[in-house]
Amino acid sequence: MGTSRVSKTVAEKLEVIAWNETHGDGIPARALKHFRDERGWxxxxxxxxxxWKKREQVR
Structure with a gap:
């Protein structure tokens, strides 16, 4: 059976980082709730x- 893992694109990672900076006050758990519950990711x-820890490398 194949794996069900789907990696996120760099654009999606940048979207999460940007959201966390502007709306999440730098708290990754808030971004998790937003993208998981409201976006269905x-x-x-x-x-x-x-x-978040490697945000400078992702950019």
Whole structure:
């Protein structure tokens, strides 16, 4: 059986980082709630924390 993992594009990662800077006050858990609940994205909190931690490299 194949894996169900779908990686996010750099544009999507940048969208999460930008949202976290403007609306989330730099708290990754707020971005998780927004993108998971309101946008229907399938992602984990650890993904967002990783992107936030490495946001300068992602840009």
């Amino acid at each position: 399938i992602m984990s909190g650890s993904q967002i924390r990783q992107w």
